[in-house]
Structure formats: C-alpha cells, structure tokens
Amino acid sequence: MEKLMTIQQLLVTHSNDTLLDIPELDLLKGCQIALVGANGAGKTTLLESILGLRKAAGGIARLHCAKRNLGVQLQNATYNPEILVSDVVSLHATLYGQSDAELYDKFLLKELAHKKYGRLSRGQKQRVDLYVALAHKPTTLILDEPGTGLDKYFYEQFLQVLADYQDNPAISIVMATHTASEVENSSHILWIEAGKLQDFSARNTMLNKHLGSFKAHLCYEPQLGLDARLGELLQLAGVRHLRRPTVHEAVLYGDESLRQPMLELAAEYKFSTFSLTKTDAGDFLELVSANGFTKH
Numbered sequence: 020m021e022k023l024m025t026i027q028q029l030l031v032t033h034s035n036d037t038l039l040d041i042p043e044l045d046l047l048k049g050c051q052i053a054l055v056g057a058n059g060a061g062k063t064t065l066l067e068s069i070l071g072l073r074k075a076a077g078g079i080a081r082l083h084c085a086k087r088n089l090g091v092q093l094q095n096a097t098y099n100p101e102i103l104v105s106d107v108v109s110l111h112a113t114l115y116g117q118s119d120a121e122l123y124d125k126f127l128l129k130e131l132a133h134k135k136y137g138r139l140s141r142g143q144k145q146r147v148d149l150y151v152a153l154a155h156k157p158t159t160l161i162l163d164e165p166g167t168g169l170d171k172y173f174y175e176q177f178l179q180v181l182a183d184y185q186d187n188p189a190i191s192i193v194m195a196t197h198t199a200s201e202v203e204n205s206s207h208i209l210w211i212e213a214g215k216l217q218d219f220s221a222r223n224t225m226l227n228k229h230l231g232s233f234k235a236h237l238c239y240e241p242q243l244g245l246d247a248r249l250g251e252l253l254q255l256a257g258v259r260h261l262r263r264p265t266v267h268e269a270v271l272y273g274d275e276s277l278r279q280p281m282l283e284l285a286a287e288y289k290f291s292t293f294s295l296t297k298t299d300a301g302d303f304l305e306l307v308s309a310n311g312f313t314k315h
C-alpha cells in the first residue's frame with residue numbers, strides 16, 4: 020500500500036519546551052485514523068507539522084498527497100475577518116473549479132452567505148470551514164476536532180458526510196478527536212501523549228491491547244466498603260485497569276477471564292447496577308484522558 024505520511028526524527032519545540040518528539044511513523048493511504056491524546060498532547064501541532072505549517076526544529080514530516088486532493092479543517096482558519104462567507108465559497112469554487120450544492124445545503128450556508136467570516140459564531144465558522152475542507156471531494160482529509168462548536172443538528176449532518184467518507188476505502192483520514200463516535204468509526208487509532216507517540220494500531224487491536232476486550236461496571240453504596248476487594252481483583256492476571264468515575268462506581272477492564280470473578284462479586288454484594296459488556300471507543304477516550312483511572 021502507498022504511504023500517506025512519513026515522519027522521521029520529528030522534533031518541534033517552542034522556547035525550551037518540546038512540543039513533539041516522534042522518532043518514526045509511517046501511515047498508509049486508505050487508513051481512517053483517529054488522532055487522540057489528552058488536551059495539550061500535541062495533536063494540532065502534529066497536524067500542522069505534517070501540513071508544513073509548523074517549522075520543525077529537526078526531522079521530517081511529510082504528507083504524500085497532491086494539494087488538489089487534500090481537504091483540511093484546522094482549529095484556526097486564517098481568513099480575513101472582513102471577507103463575506105459568500106466570497107469564501109466563491110474563492111473555493113474558483114480555486115478548485117468545483118462546488119458542492121448538497122454540502123452547501125447540509126450546512127445551511129445560504130443563511131450565512133451575507134455575513135462577514137470574522138463575525139460568525141464558533142459553530143457557524145465550523146460549518147464554513149468544513150464546507151471549504153470537503154466541497155472539492157478530497158481523497159485525503161486532515162481534520163482537527165471537526166465537531167467543535169457544531170450544534171446537534173449540524174453535528175449530525177457532519178457525521179453523515181463523514182460516514183460516507185469513512186465507508187470509502189480509497190479515502191484517507193487523519194482526524195484529531197475527543198469524540199467516541201468519531202473514534203468508533205475510524206479504522207486506526209494514533210495516540211500521542213505529551214508530544215510523544217504512545218501507540219498506533221488498528222482500532223480494536225488498540226482497545227484490546229490497552230484496556231482488554233471486556234469491562235465490568237458496578238454502582239453501589241459507598242458504605243459497602245468494596246475498596247479492598249477491588250484492590251484484590253486488580254491483582255488478577257486478566258484485569259488491566261480500575262476506573263473510579265465516582266465514589267460509588269467502579270469499572271474494571273480486562274479480558275474474558277474477568278467475567279467469573281465479577282459474577283461471584285455480584286452474587287456476594289448487592290450492587291445498584293452491574294453490567295458486563297465489551298469495551299468501546301468511549302472507554303479508550305477515558306483512558307487517554309486518564310479520567311478516574313487507577314494505574315495498574
């Protein structure tokens with residue numbers, strides 16, 4: 020398969036801070052990659068670096084894609100704030116010799132056409148930015164938290180458009196996201212943390228590797244005094260992580276061997292709710308943001 024992106028010894032710094040330090044990473048065309056990491060991990064910096072918008076202190080970050088085939092939505096689009104939305108749309112049509120009436124309608128750009136870009140709300144800007152990223156039907160998408168600011172209606176419109184792209188194996192996507200549904204529909208996950216590559220893998224491989232395939236979710240009265248028992252369970256071979264979202268909730272992650280001891284625990288204690296289900300992208304995002312995780 021052809022390469023989409025090459026990174027070698029990439030170092031991006033600011034003053035004395037290292038923003039990105041990635042020794043080597045090759046991504047292949049046709050992958051739909053969810054780029055995840057906690058706030059400040061370096062996702063935007065990485066996207067800007069591969070687009071050549073950030074000067075690296077060292078190394079190479081290269082996207083192997085003709086500009087014509089590239090669709091980009093970044094956090095900070097830099098238009099003249101005085102430009103009208105209708106002019107942004109016309110400029111895009113002139114540059115690419117192509118427009119997309121269906122997308123224009125989906126994002127209801129007609130109601131924004133007479134407004135100055137600089138006066139738009141966050142969500143309105145996002146609708147314009149997404150139109151500009153997608154209206155020329157690119158084969159490679161670079162998206163930076165594309166749902167930001169969109170209300171429920173427009174987010175659903177966007178998800179429909181995204182689903183069409185994600186159904187097409189000829190399309191490559193690298194999308195920074197904090198949203199479970201966007202991760203769920205991606206083929207791969209690229210996880211960065213504090214500017215470093217944490218892992219890159221197919222989505223389910225990543226979930227199984229870092230969380231296990233299974234989770235047990237318990238809700239109970241705090242006076243039940245379960246802490247010691249949970250600590251013991253955490254020592255079992257198949258148990259990977261314990262997450263405590265609240266004082267009366269625990270989620271244990273692991274493999275199938277988690278099932279039997281959890282059923283025994285449920286028989287022994289009276290839980291308000293108890294479930295055994297598969298891990299999902301939402302769990303992975305909780306891990307990425309270290310939300311309530313007790314290190315194992």
Ligand SMILES: Nc1ncnc2c1ncn2[C@@H]1O[C@H](COP(=O)(O)OP(=O)(O)OP(=O)(O)O)[C@@H](O)[C@H]1O
Nearest residue numbers: 033038056057058059060061062063064065164195
């Ligand atoms: N122009 C800049 N100058 C100095 N530091 C910067 C600059 N841009 C980003 N940073 C720092 O680099 C780090 C990574 O920022 P970045 O925006 O890439 O994170 P992110 O993973 O996209 O975060 P978020 O999920 O919050 O959008 C942060 O610590 C941020 O403060």
